[in-house]
Amino acid sequence: xxxxxQIVLSNxxxxxxxxxxxxxxxxxxxxxxxxxxxxxxxxLPRKISKGxxxxxxxxxxxxxxxxxxxxxxxxxxxxxxxxxxxxxxxSMFRLNIDGETILYTGDFSxxxxxxxxxxxxxxxxxxxxxxTFGKPEYVFPPQEEMGAVIHDWVxxxxxxDKSVALYSYPFGKSQDLLRILSDLDPLLDDSxxxxxxxxxxxxxxxxxxxxxxxxxxxxxxxRPYSRKKxxxxxxxxxxxxxxxxxxxxxxxxxxxMAGVNEAFPxxxxxxxxxxxxxxxxxKPSLVLTHHGFATELAMEIRNRLGIDARPLVRGQCSIxxx
Numbered sequence: 001x002x003x004x005x006q007i008v009l010s011n012x013x014x015x016x017x018x019x020x021x022x023x024x025x026x027x028x029x030x031x032x033x034x035x036x037x038x039x040x041x042x043x044l045p046r047k048i049s050k051g052x053x054x055x056x057x058x059x060x061x062x063x064x065x066x067x068x069x070x071x072x073x074x075x076x077x078x079x080x081x082x083x084x085x086x087x088x089x090x091s092m093f094r095l096n097i098d099g100e101t102i103l104y105t106g107d108f109s110x111x112x113x114x115x116x117x118x119x120x121x122x123x124x125x126x127x128x129x130x131x132t133f134g135k136p137e138y139v140f141p142p143q144e145e146m147g148a149v150i151h152d153w154v155x156x157x158x159x160x161d162k163s164v165a166l167y168s169y170p171f172g173k174s175q176d177l178l179r180i181l182s183d184l185d186p187l188l189d190d191s192x193x194x195x196x197x198x199x200x201x202x203x204x205x206x207x208x209x210x211x212x213x214x215x216x217x218x219x220x221x222x223r224p225y226s227r228k229k230x231x232x233x234x235x236x237x238x239x240x241x242x243x244x245x246x247x248x249x250x251x252x253x254x255x256x257m258a259g260v261n262e263a264f265p266x267x268x269x270x271x272x273x274x275x276x277x278x279x280x281x282x283k284p285s286l287v288l289t290h291h292g293f294a295t296e297l298a299m300e301i302r303n304r305l306g307i308d309a310r311p312l313v314r315g316q317c318s319i320x321x322x
Contacts, residue, residue, distance in 0.1 A: 004098035009290060009312045013128060017098040019078065023128075024106060028053075033076050037106025038090035039063055039171050039199065054079055058089025058199060062171065065198040084108040085119035086268050087172035088199040092119065100125040103282060107132065107291075109267070110274045113143040114179040119270075121281025128312065129279065131289040132269045134297030138250055140271040147180040150245070150264050154181060154219055157241045163217040165235065167224040167260065168245040170195035172268045177221050177245060178203055186219040189235070210234045224258075247271070272300075280305050288312040 005017035012025035020032035028034055028045045036044065036055040039062035052074040053060075063069050078097060084090035086107040095102045103124035110118040140146075150166075157164050168174045170191040178186060178196065185206065188196060193207040208220060220235055224244070244258040247267030255263035270278060279287055279301050287309035289297045294311035301309035 009314045015102060021095055023104045035093050038087055056089040056091050062198045066194055082122055083117055083119055094122055102126045105129045107269055109270050110278055111143055114176045121278050124282050124284050127282045127284040127287045129289055130291045131294045131297040132292035133247055133271050134275055134293035136272050138272045140265055140267050146264060146266045151180055158217045161217050163237045163240045165220045165222055165242045166245055167222055170223050171199055173245055174221050175200050178205055184219050186221050189222040191223040192221050208235055
């Protein structure tokens with residue numbers, strides 16, 4: 001397996017054989033089929049010279065409404081798309097090329113959470129998987145339980161007449177928080193409201209406005225701020241409680257690094273245990289890890305599952321250059 005097609009970490013993940021495919025490329029090129037897994041900025045192109053891509057309709061809408069790019073959908077009979085469970089519209093791609101199958105996960109999560117269905121493993125010859133939380137210490141608590149913890153923390157602060165701001169990326173976890181806190185009528189800042197309108201137009205919400213005379217206490221969901229910028233934000237109030245929502249909050253020191261009162265390990269990525277179980281379920285002959293703790297995850301897959309696993313390293317001209 002793998003001797004017919006070449007897999008390179010260069011402009012995104014490139015797969016070349018009878019045809020050329022680029023997954024989450026930083027730059028759109030005139031040749032090859034471009035595939036975009038989801039609408040987070042670190043997976044979107046910085047420059048486009050050809051405005052077609054294989055992606056979900058939700059990802060297309062987010063790109064066209066929330067970025068300067070304007071692209072159109074492309075179909076390809078060699079590609080299958082599966083739900084990635086990362087955010088609305090996130091997709092994995094299984095490519096049939098030169099007699100073998102290659103599954104590219106992009107960012108994914110296997111756990112159902114707050115209306116988002118988790119990703120399922122799919123049989124493949126080669127698995128190219130993310131490794132953001134690819135070390136054993138990154139195992140997340142049950143996400144529904146964490147949602148209840150967040151809700152209780154917010155409710156307790158409101159009962160003490162303290163307003164609350166929760167920081168999370170505009171796409172993905174912000175919509176999770178909106179569902180978790182729906183009964184508390186949270187406000188959304190401009191970035192989060194724009195992202196929510198594109199990613200989940202079925203959700204209703206209130207947008208924060210500087211002109212509105214807000215009555216305290218209130219709840220706000222906002223994009224992440226630095227400590228200094230947070231203090232300067234127009235919605236900032238004295239004694240306001242702040243919280244960061246991130247998988248990195250598994251580390252107890254994260255809230256101090258983020259400069260917030262509290263931090264909650266709610267994640268839209270697969271934790272380490274999910275990554276291992278997913279790799280096992282795909283039954284690949286080869287796993288290529290990238291985007292995170294790639295070396296560590298590859299070693300754990302080899303040791304725990306007995307599957308050939310290797311980090312995909314930028315600059316290698318093929319998967320066999322190790």
